[in-house]
Amino acid sequence: MTLIELVRKNLFRKPLRTILTVFAIFIAFAIFGVLATFQNAMNAGIDTAGADRLIVTNKINFTLQMPIAYVQRTRGVEGVKIVTHADWFGGYYQDPRIFFAAIAVEPASYLDIYPEYLLPPAQRQAFISDRTALLAGETVAKQFGWKVGDRIPLKSNIFQQKNGSDAWDFTLVGIIKGETARVDTNFVIFQYEYFKETRSFGGDTIGWMIVKTQSPKDNANVMKAVDVMFANSPFETETQTEQAFAKAFLEQAGDLGFIISAVVGAAFATILLIVGNTMMLTVRERTNEIAVMKTIGFTSQRIFGLVIGESLLLTVIGGALGLLVAWLLSFALQNATGGAFGPMTFTPGIAIWSVVLMAMLGLLTGLIPALRAMRINVVTALGRK
Amino acid sequence: MGRTFTQIAAVTMMNLRSIPDRLWTSLSTVIAVAMVTAVLLGFLALANGFQSTVQGSGSPDVAVMLRKGSGSELNSNLTREQSLLVEEAPGLARGADGKALVSPELYVVVDGIKKSSRTKANLPLRGLGVRANQVRSGIKISAGRMFTPGTNELVVGRAVSRQFEGFELGRKIRLAAQNWTVVGEFEAAGSVFESEIWADVAVLQGLYQRGSSVQSVRARLDSPASLEKLKAYSEADPRLKLDVQAERSFYAEQGKGMSDIILYLGWPLAIAMSFGALAGALNTMYASVDARMREIATLRAIGFGGTPAFVGTMVESLLLSAIGGVVGALATYLLFDGISAATLGSNFTQVVFALKMTPQLVVQGVVLALVIGFVGGVFPAWRAARVPLLAAFKEQ
Incomplete structure (x- = not known):
């Protein structure tokens, strides 16, 4: 059995728990994708401004x-x-x-x-x-x-x-x-x-x-x-670059960037806890079998990889589903708002950021449980009962 | 009945006492629920703050008259003839000299520099008629004095001097290509007027080449009911035909659009996050039931019913989420309540407002938290109630 197969089998041993955890990750990435789409719309004027264009207004x-x-x-x-x-x-x-x-x-x-x-x-x-x-x-x-x-x-x-x-x-x-x-x-x-x-x-x-x-x-x-x-x-006039003008105009609406970062931050802090917690539970429950695996020759590195692999797989599945839904929602949002906030576009940049976030989330939530699994002492674990 | 109750109490206490054994799991539920509550309450406080600022602005016994179809003061335009005709209208309050309390006003946009971002933002500069003081009530000069008509003197709303640069008392400031002196600061019970700069209407007319035209006319009514008389008077005269509204409903309408947008954003986000937190809560509670499988089965074996196990798990879940809700509400209150924010209002100018938490909002947040706790508890509790007796003897 390869390592990947083992990770996959482990993941679906408690299907309900896995589904719930994936669902929580899915929600966080969907929120991220939708808000990033929204931010894209608000920033469209700044991002598409011509570098050689100036706006002249009354001072x-x-x-x-x-x-x-x-x-x-x-x-x-x-x-x-x-x-x-x-x-x-x-x-x-x-x-x-x-x-x-x-x-x-x-x-x-x-x-x-x-x-x-x-x-x-x-x-x-x-x-x-x-x-x-x-x-x-x-x-x-x-x-x-x-x-x-x-x-x-x-x-x-x-x-x-x-x-x-x-x-x-x-x-x-x-x-x-x-x-x-x-x-x-x-x-x-x-x-x-x-x-x-x-x-x-x-x-x-x-x-x-x-x-x-x-x-x-x-x-x-x-x-x-x-x-x-x-x-x-x-x-009297005031001349600005198109980009500076668009930026100042958006500023007038208020600190939207802060609101979006705060919500995304809260959503990710929440799933960081939920996923991290699930992984801890999982490792604790499997203490015995990890000890057995070590006994039959699994190296600590492989055990570490097994746990990290599981948390990465969780975040990638949940994250990909969340992105898919955010992508679909971007069309619905464009229709619902009629473009009043700007064009709601799901850009490749959003997908790239999401992959980075998935990797970070997977590594971060898996790290402590993986270290714990790696350090399980065979004698204490098996003699525990 | 009494026995069931004793059993429920006993099992519930066992549940709660065992929470420290699952400290991290339980803590993660509490924090997840707190985050959801905080996000919801943040948006609600934003919407509520904006709405109470804008809606608190109008008085029911002041009428605002605009050009028909203009929708806002900025887009409106009225002639001198029209403002003189308004003074003859029935139902208006009159001063000691017998003249109607009417204020023809200009409303122009000037640039201010926001202190927070150091970027330019649109500020309203309002030209007031000579009787404006008697038309509006609830305005208090909190520092300095009122401007002298016919001079380049300004008074500024409290929110303007707080959020924008250069409006301190006594300062000279350049606005609309003119030098002005700030001679006073006023309070208006936290309403949108505090986001305005006031000067003499005649000075502004000269400056903006408006001749004798104005943008709006405000009039004090002798009673709120007289609004209908004024409307009828305006409709009957083809030279008038103005949009006549009570100031209160004029602002109420303006406040609604923006706070609706905030609510349309806030609730769906909070609900989506709730589902995430719910998944976490379910995991925690299932883990809690699994950890006590043997204990529950043993209790069943010595004659305890399923109900105590059910209730015990429910109480644990509700307690954790209630703590989360309260922590979230408290955090929002400490972090955001009273924080000053500014956005573009319907007149295309800045409206400064303060985020405002109220007990009603806290209730909404805690209810959402309890819903998460309820749904997150009911399925695991069901499992707890149906633990087979055999589980007591299973190897763990």
């Missing part, structure tokens, strides 16, 4: 406006490749509780600056040439079941039209897919020109600018040059 606060003339002036700054601008519309479709970003943009430059938004050339052309065109991210289109060609009325909770209505009519001309699953597509975009001409207030102002530099090396110089250019004007 007072990013919810305030700046003149559209800033776009041309910024285009003249050395080291700048593309400049585009955007406005927060505060839009919703039928139900204000279903969140997505609705943004008024300069069509061509906006699509140029975000190459991670994939779109067929014909749809791109339609968006640029049709004043009332709307492009929807895949997440939004899926959420509402929109198809290209649909007429979509969007309401704003900020703006009103000059005619007093708070609804704008658009035609959906295309659907944007993300280059990877982590690219957030919970947004719609439409032409700034249409928005500017119809809104009752706001005039020739824009919300923020996005700047693409020639290379990330130019970032620092461009950031400084832009802010200096607009200093001492009624609309």
Whole structure:
């Protein structure tokens, strides 16, 4: 009988106990997988930020406006490749509780600056040439079941039209897919020109600018040059890298990282105890037979391996099941939240971390019982009764 | 009957006295249950703290008026004509001079630096009308004084100066491209107002090129019932047609969304963890029954019934999990109660609140712990009650 076979047989000698222990491990890894998926969603904006992209906002606060003339002036700054601008519309479709970003943009430059938004050339052309065109991210289109060609009325909770209505009519001309699953597509975009001409207030102002530099090396110089250019004007600016902006934005929600680590920590501390405890019980119950095994020539190392192998097998079975369920749940969560928290993606990174955790948990819980088993004294053990 | 009771008491005591023999196993159950309780109570305290801050904010006899459909003060916009019309409305409380207690207000967002993370966060800067003091009740200037209308003076909520940099009394601070002086700090019974910065509405109108327009109008009602009169008045005038709400229900609605999200996260996580802890509890109790197999069988042989064995095991399991529940609740209380946290509220600005444990929450945590103890005990107890007599003579 090989060592592995022996480990396997040992594991299922008390099936109920094994099943319960595996179940506890399963729960902990499922919690880890789901929360990591959630964290992925929250961090998507930071992780997919372009290294050569900068965000220019009003210095007072990013919810305030700046003149559209800033776009041309910024285009003249050395080291700048593309400049585009955007406005927060505060839009919703039928139900204000279903969140997505609705943004008024300069069509061509906006699509140029975000190459991670994939779109067929014909749809791109339609968006640029049709004043009332709307492009929807895949997440939004899926959420509402929109198809290209649909007429979509969007309401704003900020703006009103000059005619007093708070609804704008658009035609959906295309659907944007993300280059990877982590690219957030919970947004719609439409032409700034249409928005500017119809809104009752706001005039020739824009919300923020996005700047693409020639290379990330130019970032620092461009950031400084832009802010200096607009200093001492009624609309001072603050330029940050896209990543820094996304990070600060997420910070506003609170210390989510701490909450997630605390829950995962509690879940793992719990199973560490449960599994460790089970392994101790197991070794104690088998004192006699381990003594017998030693008598018939099993080395201490093999005994050690036998116990560690058993705890590793436990954590790997439970952990793999937990990951599988977390992976399945990631799709359900994406559907349930409609992408409101960002794209819920189960990345390979989560699986790699889980394997590390399984190994650590298996070794840690098996270590003390294995040492104990190794040190069992044949004479005392067999003479115990 | 009396005999059964004596037997139950005797077996239960034997069970409990033998816990130290299984110290580590028992301890692991206690800690596992404590962890579950702590996670649940942590989330509940978070949701409860946020909700009581936001919902405690409104007064039932203050009306908030916004542009129809705007949903929040930040998105609302009202003309001077509209705020003047509101002053003529019926059902409003009036001051000594006979004028209606009405405060036209601006609500703008400025950047503050969070002390905890040193990152920028949105803070609300509210411009108050001259009669704002009489409209709101329960506001107390706890240090310094109120701002002087027409000047660049600010008063800040207690939570703002606690959580954000540079708002100490007497400090000069640059907000909205202007230099301001912090002249006072106010308390508002722990409500969202404590997360706000207040200045004179006229000063802000000039600064933000708002002319004479405002974002909301607050009015003190002569009684909560007068809200309907005010609503009817607003609906009847095509120049008004505002969203009229009692301040209390306005904030109650805002508090609900966020605390619901916290609860939707907290309960499923705690329940999932409970299943893990349950598996641990079952293992512990099965081990306990197995260890006492011979003892139980012997008792059966000398005439004890199955019930005492059942009850003894149940009591042991419930006791362990109850200790776990209490330890978890105590730990949450010591670690988290009163801790200050901040998140984005529905006005897209920071709401500072304190995690808050209440006896009701502790009860929920302990109930969850006892459910784990019950389910974790009942199956092993069943096994204990059915130990065959022969087990007494089996080699162990």
